[in-house]
Amino acid sequence: MGKKLLLEHDHVPGIQGYEVYRQHGGYQSVEKAVKTMSPEAIVEEVKKSGLRGRGGAGFPTGMKWSFLAKPEGVARYLVCNADESEPGTFKDRYLMSRIPHLLVEGMITSSFALGVNTAFIYIRGEYYYIVRILENAIAEAYANGFLGKNILGSGYNLDLHVQVGAGAYICGEETALLESLEGKRGNPRIKPPFPAIAGLYGCPTVVNNVETIAAVVPIVNQGGDAYAQIGIGKSAGTKLISASGHINKPGVYEIEMGITVEDFIYSDEYCGGIKNGKKLKAVVAGGSSVPILPADKILTLANGEKRLMSYESLSDGGFGGGTMLGSGGFIVMDETTSIVENLFTFARFYHHESCGQCSPCREGTAWMEKILHKIMDGHGTLADIDLLWEIQAKIEGNTICPLGDAAAWPVASAIRHFRSEFEEYVSNPKSVKVVRHYDAMQNA
Amino acid sequence: MEIKFSEDTLAVANKIIARYPEGKQKSALIPLLHLAQAEFEGWLSPEAMDYVASLLHIKPIEAYEVASFYSMFNLKPVGKCLIEVCRTSSCWLRGSNEIVEHIEKKLGIKEGETTTDGMFTLKTVECLGSCGTAPMMMIGAQYHENLTYEKVDKVLEQCKTDGSRKTYLDKVVIDKY
Numbered sequence: 001m002g003k004k005l006l007l008e009h010d011h012v013p014g015i016q017g018y019e020v021y022r023q024h025g026g027y028q029s030v031e032k033a034v035k036t037m038s039p040e041a042i043v044e045e046v047k048k049s050g051l052r053g054r055g056g057a058g059f060p061t062g063m064k065w066s067f068l069a070k071p072e073g074v075a076r077y078l079v080c081n082a083d084e085s086e087p088g089t090f091k092d093r094y095l096m097s098r099i100p101h102l103l104v105e106g107m108i109t110s111s112f113a114l115g116v117n118t119a120f121i122y123i124r125g126e127y128y129y130i131v132r133i134l135e136n137a138i139a140e141a142y143a144n145g146f147l148g149k150n151i152l153g154s155g156y157n158l159d160l161h162v163q164v165g166a167g168a169y170i171c172g173e174e175t176a177l178l179e180s181l182e183g184k185r186g187n188p189r190i191k192p193p194f195p196a197i198a199g200l201y202g203c204p205t206v207v208n209n210v211e212t213i214a215a216v217v218p219i220v221n222q223g224g225d226a227y228a229q230i231g232i233g234k235s236a237g238t239k240l241i242s243a244s245g246h247i248n249k250p251g252v253y254e255i256e257m258g259i260t261v262e263d264f265i266y267s268d269e270y271c272g273g274i275k276n277g278k279k280l281k282a283v284v285a286g287g288s289s290v291p292i293l294p295a296d297k298i299l300t301l302a303n304g305e306k307r308l309m310s311y312e313s314l315s316d317g318g319f320g321g322g323t324m325l326g327s328g329g330f331i332v333m334d335e336t337t338s339i340v341e342n343l344f345t346f347a348r349f350y351h352h353e354s355c356g357q358c359s360p361c362r363e364g365t366a367w368m369e370k371i372l373h374k375i376m377d378g379h380g381t382l383a384d385i386d387l388l389w390e391i392q393a394k395i396e397g398n399t400i401c402p403l404g405d406a407a408a409w410p411v412a413s414a415i416r417h418f419r420s421e422f423e424e425y426v427s428n429p430k431s432v433k434v435v436r437h438y439d440a441m442q443n444a
Numbered sequence: 445m446e447i448k449f450s451e452d453t454l455a456v457a458n459k460i461i462a463r464y465p466e467g468k469q470k471s472a473l474i475p476l477l478h479l480a481q482a483e484f485e486g487w488l489s490p491e492a493m494d495y496v497a498s499l500l501h502i503k504p505i506e507a508y509e510v511a512s513f514y515s516m517f518n519l520k521p522v523g524k525c526l527i528e529v530c531r532t533s534s535c536w537l538r539g540s541n542e543i544v545e546h547i548e549k550k551l552g553i554k555e556g557e558t559t560t561d562g563m564f565t566l567k568t569v570e571c572l573g574s575c576g577t578a579p580m581m582m583i584g585a586q587y588h589e590n591l592t593y594e595k596v597d598k599v600l601e602q603c604k605t606d607g608s609r610k611t612y613l614d615k616v617v618i619d620k621y
């Protein structure tokens with residue numbers, strides 16, 4: 001069994017409630033922090049731990065925290081990103097619904113470290129049933145003196161609120177999230193300034209993913225050095241992987257970074273192999289935005305070594321032959337999967353979710369969906385494949401936020417690794433049973 | 445129908461508004477639009493949005509531009525049960541297309557349409573974070589996962605028998621505020 005830091009107690013009956021959570025060591029990090037540590041010392045531990053943001057980009061958390069501006073007399077904010085809308089990703093949902101106090105505890109300890117007195121958890125609107133669970137946990141934390149005024153007699157004050165979104169993937173992008181939290185459309189802001197300087201209400205703000213915040217708890221409890229020992233190299237600690245698609249055991253797994261991809265897919269401890277004894281065809285390893293890889297490339301590196309579940313190993317080979325850990329949304333496809341059709345679901349997704357501010361993204365995502373629709377409908381030409389390639393190349397790097405890149409990469413990698421499949425659709429037009437095009441549903 | 449929150453809902457709305465720092469009350473817009481949608485038959489009429497705007501002392505256009513941006517806000521009436529089937533990759537890999545077809549046949553409507561009795565509206569949506577239990581659909585705040593045709597039939601039957609409107613924001617959550 002791999003080491004577990006976040007989900008060690010997720011199956012304990014009653015762990016959703018304060019009492020049981022407390023009996024299993026809950027809220028120790030808050031006690032330790034406010035009674036025995038300075039905010040700076042906590043930031044130092046987080047730096048030492050090597051923790052990297054679990055929201056997708058993998059930016060070192062301690063460094064992000066140390067960038068937070070601290071002008072005299074100006075409020076600072078901590079906002080937890082619980083928007084979780086990256087296709088293939090459902091780990092934050094699992095964590096929040098199974099062990100909500102872990103997130104609340106992480107928010108308190110992190111807020112203390114950052115000198116924050118008001119913190120928000122921004123959660124996607126579709127997770128309303130989790131809002132209920134979080135509000136319960138927060139009420140219990142207030143009742144037991146872990147939130148509110150003068151926490152544990154330390155003189156430190158903190159209010160924690162849950163803010164709901166209303167259905168928009170783009171609100172996972174941190175500046176769009178802040179706009180949304182201010183009661184506006186989720187249009188990403190032009191950076192700089194970064195949120196650490198001017199975030200919520202123009203005040204210095206840290207935005208961190210649910211899993212990142214939760215990881216602060218074991219880091220403070222055990223120390224940054226101990227955390228850094230877990231995992232492999234610069235991929236320190238454990239990572240929650242959301243596994244879905246054609247596998248025997250879909251679900252959320254906490255892995256110690258550094259296990260092999262092969263082990264993750266085939267061992268009974270994790271995915272349990274491909275469903276119905278079929279062969280593996282391809283994997284999208286880190287949520288819809290990362291490049292898709294064919295079986296041989298996801299299992300082995302160019303030098304013949306086994307690929308590992310870590311930031312570095314997954315991106316080994318660059319964009320030509322590698323991918324990214326991203327959000328840890330691990331989508332597995334068996335030999336019967338149509339890569340073209342799968343790509344269509346992604347293209348439609350990005351078209352639907354583009355906020356429309358930048359023309360390359362707004363027009364490009366719509367165009368890519370249309371062309372894929374045409375190809376699937378049996379009317380594509382070879383020139384369409386080249387056109388797809390050209391469009392994605394022109395979106396990448398030319399937009400305000402990374403959604404444009406995220407829309408381009410799946411298209412680029414699918415054509416790069418599976419071009420013959422696109423050609424097959426073009427030369428032997430199939431009649432795909434159902435093609436649900438985005439425009440057709442505008443009325444819903 | 446007069447567009448106005450009940451006394452209880454208004455109290456909740458005021459509690460939410462009070463969360464934000466002085467002068468930043470617009471932050472309550474999305475939560476209040478959710479409250480309005482739940483209270484006023486599952487959709488946001490111009491009057492409902494005007495009302496929310498008035499509570500926050502903002503211009504109506506500020507409410508419209510937000511309501512039209514977010515996909516959970518319905519700007520047209522919907523059936524009592526809004527069925528939202530996820531159509532993205534992981535669900536598609538596990539048969540979401542077939543689930544949608546099954547529902548279409550069963551209810552005699554196409555995606556985007558509402559049954560004549562006003563009971564059901566069918567919609568397809570993007571990933572709802574339930575990919576490990578795919579295929580899935582959401583009705584109100586309730587996730588229905590690992591769907592089979594039988595499971596879908598059962599859920600739809602229950603919705604019909606129960607007959608009540610299913611909203612994202614239900615009484616249980618409202619009471620928590």
Ligand SMILES: Cc1cc2nc3c(=O)[nH]c(=O)nc-3n(C[C@H](O)[C@H](O)[C@H](O)COP(=O)(O)O)c2cc1C
Nearest residue numbers: 053054055081083084085172173174208209212402
């Ligand atoms: C289009 C888009 C969607 C994103 N969605 C999420 C999300 O749902 N959850 C998340 O934590 N980060 C998401 N991110 C990343 C955030 O912008 C941000 O980097 C992250 O919340 C920082 O937290 P971390 O450092 O703890 O990872 C998204 C980014 C982009 C460009």
Ligand code: SF4
Nearest residue numbers: 355357358361399401
């Ligand atoms: S890249 Fe797309 S989603 Fe991002 S700001 Fe531009 S239009 Fe909006």
Ligand code: FES
Nearest residue numbers: 530535572574575
């Ligand atoms: S793909 Fe359907 S819930 Fe994620």
